[in-house]
Amino acid sequence: MTTKEIRQAFLDFFAGKGHQIVPSAPIVVKNDPTLMFTNAGMNQFKEIFLGEAPVKYARVADTQRCLRVSGKHNDLEEVGIDTYHHTMFEMLGNWSFGDYFKEEAIAWSWELLTGVYGIPKDRLYVTVFEGDEKEGLPKDQEAYDFWKQWIDEDRILLGNKKDNFWEMGDTGPCGPCSEIHVDCRPDAERKNKDGKALVNADDPQVIEIWNNVFMQFNRLKDGSLQLLPAQHVDTGMGLERLVRILQNKSSNYDTDVFQPLIQFISKESAIAYNQGESNEKTDIAMRVMADHIRAIAFAIADGQLPSNVKAGYVIRRILRRAVRYAYTFLGFKEPFFNKLVPILADQFDGVFPELKAQQDFVQKVILEEEVSFLRTLATGIQRFDKYVAEGNIVDGDFAFELYDTFGFPIDLTELMAREKGLTVDMDGFNRALEVQKARSRAATAVDTGDWIAVNEGEENEFTGYDSQETVAHILKYRKIKAKGKEQYQIVLDRTPFYAESGGQVGDTGFLYPASAGSQEHENSIRITDTKKENALIIHFTDEIPEGFKLQEEVKCVISKERRSDIQNNHSATHLLQAALREVLGTHVQQKGSLVNEDHLRFDFSHFAKVTDEELDRVEAIVNQKVRENIQLKEERNVPFQEALKRGVTALFGEKYGDFVRIITFDDHYSKELCGGTHVKATGQIGYFKIVSESAVAAGVRRIEAITGKAAEAFINEQNKLVATLKTLLKNPKDITRSVESLLEENSKLKKELEKNMYEKAAGFKDELAAQAEKIGAISFIARKLDFGNADAIKNLAYSLKESVDNLFLVLGNDNEGKPALTVMISEDLVEKGFHAGNIIRELAKEIKGGGGGQPFYATAGGKDSSGLEAALEKAKEIAITLAEKA
Incomplete structure (x- = not known):
């Protein structure tokens, strides 16, 4: 069976068991502060397990793309080294939400594996939870007994809490699980050694293939467990491992999942794959590349660009790991990794079509990242070579600098060190x-308390599209502590507060007793932010007043003026995207946005700087639409597929439900899927003004703009600036020409000043040469100057080097309070071990600065001009010391 057939057989099997087949969620997680990436099939159903969303389908199955490279699920360092760990993998899963439980889940997994896929029964082992006395948890006898109906009892193994009790996190739904393992060893090996001892022992030939999790409990903050009101099933089976077994391969990488990629790499590098121990390093490199391209390509397609922060940093790190292996072991010194994208897109066409739809964009982003990193890699190698050439041992701090600053894996540093006959201080x-890591953990640590129930009721009815005030009940609250600051989170049954999503910031406002009749009531709760956590709308406040009666009705009032400004910017963002597509082309896709009360920021795919003329056209189109005062057309609960057929703009990487909301400003201009709040008519925006255009990442540009009052204030400030300039320039008819004349005159004066400085420096040459002090064989010159031109000082130093033998020159300069030092050493002294770069670093301490340079010439800048004399004195001390060596 091919991978495509194996995947489809799974989906067809569970569709036949009454399961709804749902699409994969994006690999990049939004609205969940506990996750960066989807790392398990259950992530998209987390809100159902938490009781925060209703059950739409009682039985569900899918194939979910997952990424495990951070947090406790971190397989990155094993990827490519072994044969069965991956960064991105497909998780085949079936779920029951309060419907079937252990009996059916066990029976169906056995039926599928042995009946449909034909895996021999004598190669299978299963594990069940053995219980935990400390937790007061009994053995999962129920699962054990169900398994006895299908498999010999001596193949049912008991597992500990680590292996057979699944938990979502420190708190939340959890329960015992039952794993299925397959013994892939040859028959002769299986006869010589029982496979039982190899289960959960990291043996590459006896591997876990499927996990059935039985959600029975909820873990509270204090560690105790309570029964869930409904029991659920959450299963996951790694497609890559399943394909390996069914295609009778000894490695996941030998299957048709990875071989098209590996064979292309092998052909382009002219290095054969899987040719024995002598090729181990090149085999690993090919596996790393074939694996990593999947994670990177899908993350980018789902909206996560490589960057230096958070999830973007993780993606950049994976990409650089792949490029390093290609560079070091396969000889790819030019960008190559990006060329794998078309092969991958063809493989997943029809399965995850997002990649094929954005193939060119994804490939160009990866290409730009490769070009940038190959430059960084070369710089890091030069830094390493220079470091060891100076006689340094490879200490831990330097190795970490290469790792942290230049992206070198420690194994690459160790490899380069071994080639030089050195070792790395690994401790x-x-x-x-x-x-x-400790610093990173401290910066992101959040201590979250348990929810405290206040009132009963259905959660999360959002009323903010139609009303800015709502009477509601507080359902529950909890205390959190982040970065040393305590806050409270509140959940209401109804709320007009928009929760941060889709780039639009969350609403602020007040909750106050409905009986009080005034927003200014002394016991009002000030809402400082509103966010989503899975499907839950959470309101943040710094305090809950002591006298506030939480059980009573509250009046919820948003900050109306702030919401109005946000809506202006959000609706303008829709108009902007449509204008960009009209001016630049339909390749423009949103790649990120921020909409708050002050301004809007819109990131979009485009591989060239947007010209001033193009920006003028975009701005003009948007303002034309503003003047037309187009009425908002809002459609709620439109079937998703129907919306797509109508040609609406949808975002790649966004998780849409079965029903969506369409925001339209003119059927022929802007139609987008959007959950945000908007103006009733475009005229409310007032005026739209672009304030900047810049590059964000490879293939991504950013426009920042303002609307309404902010745009009016901006124009007024510009008018005041022009008026001030006119006054200063004596009210010329042509202000532009007047400024150009001033610039021309200033340029001429600067050139004359520079000429005078050069002449002044040239006049100093003979004077300084005559003042050279003999210190042993050294001709020592030290002088404080007051030049305003660094090039003049440099020319003076080079001129003295040509005319004074055994020169050791130190010049101090104070240019309007900015101290600088210059050191020039003759070639004869350099050959005797003098080094201007090392000397300048010592002298720079006196002016509270730093610097460096070549062995014969170096410069430094600082903050303290009063230290220049001390620096010159220290230079003489150094000269005396070095004279003894010379």
């Missing part, structure tokens, strides 16, 4: 790494 490296 020092690990200490530095742990310090960084």
Whole structure:
């Protein structure tokens, strides 16, 4: 069976068991502060397990693309080294939400594996939870007994809490699980050694293939467990491992999942794959590349661009790991990794069509990242070579600098060190790494308390599209602590507060007792932000007043003026995107946005700077639509597929439900899927003004703009500036020509000043040469100057070097309070071990600065001009010391 057939057989099997087949969620997670990436099939159903969303289908099955490269589910360092760990993988899963439970889940997994896929029964082992006395949890006898109906009892193994009790996190739904393992060893090996001992022992030939999780409990903040009101089934089976077994391969990478990629890499590198131990490093490199391109390509397609922060940093790190392996072991010194994207897009066409639809964009982003990193890699290698050439051992701090700044994996540093006959201080490296991790954990640590129930009721009815005020009940609240600050989170049954989503910031406002009749009531709760956590709308406040009666009705009032400004910017963003597509082309796709009360920021796919003329056209189109005062057309609960057929703009990487909301400003101009709040007519925007256009990442541009009052204030400030300039320039008829004349005159004066400086420096040459002090064989010159031109000082230093033998020159300069130092050393002294770069670093301490340079010439800048004399004195001390060596 091919991978495509194996995947489809799974989906068909569970469709036949009454399951709704649903699409994969994006690999990039939104609205969940606990996750960066989808790392398990259950992630998109988390809100159902938490009781925060209703059950739409009692039985569901899918294939979900997952990424495990951070947090406790981190397989990155094993990827490529072994044969069965991956960064991105497909998780085949079936779920029951309060419907069937252990009996059916066990029976169907056995039926599928042995009946449909034909895996021999004598190659299978299953594990069940053995219980935990400390937790007061009994053995999962129920699962054990159900398994006895299908498999010999000596193949049912008991597993501990680590292996057979699944938990979503420190708190939340959890329960015992039952894993299915397959013994892939040859028959002769299986006869010599029982496979039982190899289950959960990291044996590459005895692997876990499927996990049936039985959600029975909820873990509270204090560690205790309570029964869930409904029991659920959550299963996951790794497609890559299943394909390996069914295609009778000893490695996941030998299957048709990875072989098209690996064979292309092998052909282009002219290095054969899987040719024995002598090719182990090149085999690993090919596996790393074939694996990593999947994670990177799908993350970019789902909206996560490589960057230096958070999820973007993770993607950049994976990409650089792949490029490093290609560079080091396969000889790819030019960008190559991006060429794998078309092969991958063809493989997943019809399965995850998002990649094929954005193939060119994804490939160009990866290409730009490769070009940038190959430059960084070359710089890092030069830095390493220079470091060891100076006689340094490879200490832990330096190894960590290469890792942290230049993206070098520690194994690459160790490899380069071995080639030089050196070793790396791994203890020092690990200490530095742990310090960084601790700092990162502290910066992101959030201590979240349990929810405290206040009132009963259905959660999360959002009324903010139709009303800015609502009477509601507080359902529950909890205390959180982040970065040392305590806050409270509140959940209401009804709310007009928009929760941050889709780039639009969350609403602020007040909750106050409905009986009080005034928003200014002394016991009002000030809402500082509103966010989504899965499907839950959460209101943030710094405090809940002591006298506030939480059980009573509250009046919820948003900050209306702030909401109005946000809506102006949000609706303008829709008009902007349509204008960009009209001016630049339909390749323009949104790649990120921020909409708040002050301004809007819109990131979009485009591979060239937007010209001033194009920006003028875009701005003109948007303002024309503003003047037309187009009425908002809002459609709610439109079937998703129907919306797509109508040609609406949808975002790649966004998780849409079965029903969506369409925002239209003129059927022939702007139609988008959007959950945000908007103006009733475009005239309310007032005026739209672009204030900047820039590059964000490879293939992504950013426009920042303002509307309404902010745009009016901006224009007024510009008018005041022009008026001031006119006054200063004596009210010329042509202000532009007057400024150009001033610039021309200034340029001429600067050139004359520079000429005078050069002449002044040239006049100093003979004077300084005559003042050279003999210190042993050294001709020492130290002088404080007051030049305003660094090039003049440099020319003076080079001129003295040509005319004074054994020169050791130190010049101090104070240019309007900015101290600088210059050191020039003759070639004869350099050959005797003098080094201007090392000397300048010592001298720069006196002016509270730093610097460096070549062995014969170096410069430094600082903050303290009063230290220049001390620096010159220290230079003489250094000269005396070095004279003894010379």
